[in-house]
Amino acid sequence: MAQRLAAWTQRTKRSALQDMLELTSGPEYISFGLGLPSTECFPAEQLAISAGEVLLRQSDPLQYGPPTERLKRQIQLLMSERGVTCSTSQIFLTAGAQQGISLLARLLLDPGKTILTEEVTYTGFLQAVEPYQPRILTVPTDPVMGIDVEQAEKVLQTGERPACMYVIPSGHNPLSYTLSREKRQRLAQLAADYEVPIIEDDPYGFLAYEDSEIPAVKSFQPDWVYYVGSFSKILAPGLRLGWIVAGGEIVEKLSIVKEAADINTRTLTQQITANFLQKDEFTEHLQHLRQEYRSRRNSMIDHLYTQMGDYASWTTPSSGLFIWVRFPESVDTMELFRESIATEKVTFFPGNIFAVNESQMAASSVRLNFSFNNHDKIEEGITRLSRLVNRHRK
Template identity: 40%
Template sequence: MDQTSVFDFVLRKNADLVSFALGLPNPDLFPVAELTAAVDAVFKSPGDVYQYANPLEELREHIVRLMAMRGVTCAPEQIVLTNGAQHGIDMAVRLLCGSGRPIVLEEITYTGALSAVLAGDTPVHTVGTSGSLARAVAGLVGAGVRPGAMYVMPEGHNPLGVSLPGPERRALAELAREHAFTLIEDDAYGFLQYDDEPRPALRSLEDRWVFYVGSFSKVISPGLRVGWIVVPDALVDQALVVKEASTLEVATPGQHIVARLLDGWDLAAHIGVLRREYALRRDVMRRCLEEVLPAGTPFSRPDSGMFFWVELPEGVDTGELLKVAASEYGVSFVPGDLYLSGPVQAKRNYLRLSFSCVSPAEIEAGTERLGRLLRDRGIA
């Protein structure tokens, strides 16, 4: 099932549809009053807000302090502002994988990373998603592959709903350092950790060979389209050239609005609210899936991010199942084949469920419908 067909099913207007499909932050948790005040303040004294402008230094200084919350020490000069995380991923691929150097992807990975890679002619090598990721990459390098980069989402993996343990992160950082390839760390969900003391970013372990991609989309609002990359010192000038070629600069109003918001607002306290609210929804979905899925069905137990990954029995086509689910049972999800590459690309029995944009009551209703659909279809 292609992406256009999926969106047709998950975006259609239906008041009774419970959507576990799109991984959107919950609009009920946006800081609307604080954003409104920031917008009013910015446009009352517009200054350069309507004009082309250099990156807002005040915003970059805020990001330096924000990065410290992820265990990362950096300077404002290393921060390049982007139009969200997707722009940062695209810049990283263009910057690091020229001259035919390949990129390493997991067999199951974020569709935005796949799109950024497949838009060009970068050679791709895939590694499996089960077992040790570092060991799989070491096997590739040992077989003679010399990557320019590897895309990795250590925290709240989209779509797998897993996070890399500390030893795996250290092993990946050591591999990158030893074999001179850059890890593109997508940390879009890094602030959304729920159970234990938050794990620091991969870049906290290695600053020369980690290209960090961050965004305000999941912690403030995606509509602002403000993100950033933390670039190794040796690549800053090249990153600025790539950015100018693609977008000149991040929209000036968005930069000013985020900077003004962060001037007098406790973002750390807001992140605490997000963690609490998303953890509640995560816990409800985990309990409900344990109740409604056929016994023994593998599914992830996320401790960060927004997603559950479910593996139904071989032979089930979740793209076809979605059509029935949305039209007859009032529940939607994303078929897993959209995230697949390499040897697993032909598999059709995975699905991704997002818990972020639904209430606990909707989660209970939607998972009940999903369970009924599976029982009616004889899937066990």
């Protein structure tokens, strides 16, 4: 039977994310691995009230239906906070950001086409493009400064015209950096100058922990940047709800591609979310979320500094859910991971999981999630991790 499957499936492997879900389901584990939002911070009661109001008002949400215009209007307001001006006709609803990335990949890629991305990037994007067996061009990236825009321009100056460029400018997954305004402007200009569309993956754009937020890349170039947003990190992943902001022609093509995938995004989820977003409680919820995650971020950094500050390094993320921790090059973090599972019961993602090609920077680094665990679990987890690292010091 395997011989009858598409050729690309012979080379594909299960996602490390899925393996992690199964591996760390026991209560004895402390997970810093998966990018999970805090269960304690889900607005469950408010969403339950919204669900009741929606279902008591009408039965249409239980039926197939077109995209909810009311939700699009709320997303339009949210996008203005990211500096993006758009009409509701430019907003396309998806079953989460991952589906948005997958739909855009299907729309932009022919088999064997070229794509451009960072040398260390989100594995979900690589999974989305894998069926098309693309030729992947990479540019250097840095946990502090982010993608090397000058190198990206040099690639384009050679005559390469990738089908798309993929970036995560805010709270980068996994490197945790937030790209400067200047670099965002330059990326947007490159997209327009060389007519290479950018997929801007922005699930963490509303989770900024500093006083000022940097506008989305799309705010600088409305035509050549396709913005992908999600409610998974700011409301709840169980809603499976996200969106794309693109031009009208692109939205029309997306609707055709999505119909073949799942017909339409859950009508009930759309209505419940739209109902909740219209209330003041959403603004209060988002403010609380930022405060709580900022506090958890600070807690993890404090414990890292106290217990490993003389051996490891990191940058305090100004947005997102992760801290990228760098160890000396002699440290093999895949080996650390295997030992941690067996002895300390702390999970994290070794950096090389995210490396498109061989990367020493990734091989000696780890990605830690700070949003999922409370302060006590963070302290206990970092204590266990420090105990493990101390056994490997040279």
